[in-house]
Amino acid sequence: MAWLKTLWRGASAPSGDAAPGRFFGYERVDADEKTRRVIRHFDSVAGQYDFMNSLLSFGIHHLWKREAVRMLGLKAGERVIDVCGGTGDLSILASRRVGSSGCVTVFDLNRSMMRAGRDKVMAAAASPVAYVQGNAEAISFPDDTFDAAMVGYGIRNVTHMERGLAEMHRVLKPGGRMMCLEFSKPTWPLFRCLYDVYSFHIMPLLGALLVGSRGAYTHLSESIRTFPSPDALAAVMRATGFRCVTYHRQTNGISVVHIGEK
Numbered sequence: 001m002a003w004l005k006t007l008w009r010g011a012s013a014p015s016g017d018a019a020p021g022r023f024f025g026y027e028r029v030d031a032d033e034k035t036r037r038v039i040r041h042f043d044s045v046a047g048q049y050d051f052m053n054s055l056l057s058f059g060i061h062h063l064w065k066r067e068a069v070r071m072l073g074l075k076a077g078e079r080v081i082d083v084c085g086g087t088g089d090l091s092i093l094a095s096r097r098v099g100s101s102g103c104v105t106v107f108d109l110n111r112s113m114m115r116a117g118r119d120k121v122m123a124a125a126a127s128p129v130a131y132v133q134g135n136a137e138a139i140s141f142p143d144d145t146f147d148a149a150m151v152g153y154g155i156r157n158v159t160h161m162e163r164g165l166a167e168m169h170r171v172l173k174p175g176g177r178m179m180c181l182e183f184s185k186p187t188w189p190l191f192r193c194l195y196d197v198y199s200f201h202i203m204p205l206l207g208a209l210l211v212g213s214r215g216a217y218t219h220l221s222e223s224i225r226t227f228p229s230p231d232a233l234a235a236v237m238r239a240t241g242f243r244c245v246t247y248h249r250q251t252n253g254i255s256v257v258h259i260g261e262k
Contacts, residue, residue, distance in 0.1 A: 034159045035135075039110055041216055042086075046112035048211045050087050050120070055210075056203055056217075062089070064250050065152060068181040068257045069093040071248065077101040078147035083136050083168055084108055084154025087117025088129070090181075094150065095127040103128045105146075109135055136164040144173045152181040156227040165240040172262040178242060180258040182233070183224040187253040195254065199224075230256045 045052065053061050069090060074080065074097035082091045085106035095104045104127055108114050114131050121129055134140045136151075136158045149168040158164035168178050186192040199221035207217030228236065230247045233256075237245045242260030249256050 031159045035109075038157045038159075041219060042110040043112045044213050045211055045216050046087075046110070046116040049113065049116060050089075052207070052211060052217075056206065060251060061255075064181065064255045064257075065089050066093060067248075067250065068152065068179055069097065069150070071257055071259055072148055072150060072177055072179040074098050074102075074148055079145065080104045080148045080150065081139070081141070081146045081168075081171060082106050083139070083149060083151040083164065084157065085152075086110070086113040086154065088114075088121035088125075089117075090150055090152045091129055092121055092124045094148075095125040095129060098127050100127055103130065105130045105132055105141075107132050107134055107136070107139060109133065137167060138163075139167040139171050141171045143170055145171045146176060147173055148177045148179070150179040150181070153183060155180055155182055156223050162236060162240055165237060165242070169241045169262055174262055176262045178237075178260045178262070180233070180237070180260075182227065182256060182258070184227070184230055184249070184253050184256045185225075187249065191252050230258070233258060 042049075057064075072094075074094055076097075076099045078098045079102060080091075080094045080098060082088070082094065082104060085091055085108050088106050091104045091106050095102070098104065104125070106114060106117075106121070106129060111133055114133065118131070132140060136154075137160055149172055151164075151168070155161055155164060165178075165180075172178060186195050200218070203221060204214045204217045208214035211217075227233075230249070230253075234245045234247055237258060237260045242262065245258065245260040247256050247258045
């Protein structure tokens with residue numbers, strides 16, 4: 001099991017060349033190349049993205065997302081932006097809380113992902129849902145537009161994470177809330193070892209068999225391990241202007257919900 005000790009690299013706050021934005025999985029790349037690879041990655045998995053999420057997480061990701069949106073404390077009539085919103089699972093949950101008097105915007109760089117989830121969102125949403133394609137590092141809305149912002153399992157794919165967080169802070173109204181849901185390091189060592197075996201052997205094998213892309217699911221595992229720890233991410237959020245930052249681990253720390261206020 002000694003090789004497993006080298007897998008987790010996100011224990012400290014990112015800085016300089018060690019920042020997650022400089023890596024695509026474990027490979028060091030420049031910023032433009034990372035953006036291009038992220039687009040290609042999600043183009044390759046968009047059609048099977050929802051199915052694979054449910055399969056690989058044994059359906060638990062729905063519980064994680066439901067709890068995360070509940071922690072955001074949405075109210076009827078509020079405006080919400082779902083950054084890196086992809087196929088729209090969080091948007092559906094948010095829409096049910098803000099109701100018909102509120103609205104949700106799915107904001108994502110990848111058109112294929114938004115297209116893959118659009119029918120599902122339109123059928124299940126309880127409020128108007130808008131779609132805007134764009135880069136999380138330059139959100140195309142004015143300052144103080146939204147009551148709440150959320151990003152689910154997407155901030156680690158933003159090339160310059162700090163810019164993405166700063167942009168979410170900018171478009172929030174004063175007192176607005178931000179929720180970041182992201183994968184992290186399991187806390188129990190034995191569970192962590194089992195999780196590593198599953199991530200680096202079973203998940204890529206299923207990706208190859210069912211999606212035709214072993215590499216896409218190897219990258220998923222690597223990107224999780226190069227991401228900052230919950231404490232480090234909380235520090236980055238505070239540095240970008242968020243206050244009252246807290247986090248809550250889910251399922252032994254596989255998933256973590258971060259909450260901050262503007």
